[in-house]
Amino acid sequence: MAATARVADGTPLRPDGSAPAPAPGVSRPVRKRGPWRTGLLLASPAIAVLALLFIAPLFMLVYNSFRTQAGDPTLHNYTRFLGDSFYRDVLWHTLWIGALTTLGCLVVGYPFAVYLRGRSPRARNYLSLVLLSPLLISMVTRAYGWLVLLGPKGPIADGFHAMGLDAPKMLYNDTAVVVGMVHVMLAYMVLPLMGSLDRIDPALTPAAKGLGASGWTCFWRITVPLSLPGMLAGSLIVFSLTVSSFVTPAILGGPTVKLMPYFVYTEATSNLNWPYAAAIGFVLIVVTTILTAVYARLLRGRGGKEVFA
Numbered sequence: 001m002a003a004t005a006r007v008a009d010g011t012p013l014r015p016d017g018s019a020p021a022p023a024p025g026v027s028r029p030v031r032k033r034g035p036w037r038t039g040l041l042l043a044s045p046a047i048a049v050l051a052l053l054f055i056a057p058l059f060m061l062v063y064n065s066f067r068t069q070a071g072d073p074t075l076h077n078y079t080r081f082l083g084d085s086f087y088r089d090v091l092w093h094t095l096w097i098g099a100l101t102t103l104g105c106l107v108v109g110y111p112f113a114v115y116l117r118g119r120s121p122r123a124r125n126y127l128s129l130v131l132l133s134p135l136l137i138s139m140v141t142r143a144y145g146w147l148v149l150l151g152p153k154g155p156i157a158d159g160f161h162a163m164g165l166d167a168p169k170m171l172y173n174d175t176a177v178v179v180g181m182v183h184v185m186l187a188y189m190v191l192p193l194m195g196s197l198d199r200i201d202p203a204l205t206p207a208a209k210g211l212g213a214s215g216w217t218c219f220w221r222i223t224v225p226l227s228l229p230g231m232l233a234g235s236l237i238v239f240s241l242t243v244s245s246f247v248t249p250a251i252l253g254g255p256t257v258k259l260m261p262y263f264v265y266t267e268a269t270s271n272l273n274w275p276y277a278a279a280i281g282f283v284l285i286v287v288t289t290i291l292t293a294v295y296a297r298l299l300r301g302r303g304g305k306e307v308f309a
Helices: 035-065 076-082 085-117 121-136 139-150 155-162 174-198 204-210 215-226 228-243 247-253 260-270 274-301
Strands: none
Touching (some): 076 274, 085 274, 139 155, 174 228, 204 215, 260 274
């Protein structure tokens, strides 16, 4: 005798193969959608925007970097860049400015984040507003503000002259670029640090002091190691944004400080060599990605297991 086909609950199917109607007053069980499907559905708008505004342009950048201006495939753009010591020096200089800016933001931002940790909520709100206020102003406006402050007739130079000293050259050099970039990027360092510091158990320091540890020892053995995830996150954000910045280095660095974004702009707009500009941009992306990955791995090995946790 042939076996009778049945649905999942054991009820036999109709002769035509369809499921029988439920008994009166009994509802058919609803199949629940898996959590991954719900998450995918909720994330689909963000995925679409990311694919449209980031992945597709990045693909076109890589594609164009292997083409000549006539559209023929070539590796000349990369051999030209890697074989020219001038462009290699520019790449190194760009990474150096990014490292100095990251270090400056960490040196200035870490004490500020530690100070904010112990303030009242009202004081933290006001100080956070001061911290974020530079982000509310145009990059060009901020850069020209530093142009006035660091200029030969600015208030800083007047202070040197009032003391009978010659004012040092503070514009159109690496120092001016780093100062301007630290002012712009400081908030991106402090906010992740605040998140890490807030997650540290406040009872750890009193407990360590009760066991005889000094305040300095508590800071270096408790606060700093537990704040490594915030240091990692802030450093990656600051470094990545700095090496790709164009406006502030162009205004404060002037004709003497040339970084990679400047040459991408020049090749694309002045020389109209879009393939070579794409190659320069892609080299910067690859080198920055490798350096940030190595830095993240090294810092995680010292205890920073999570970045944004």
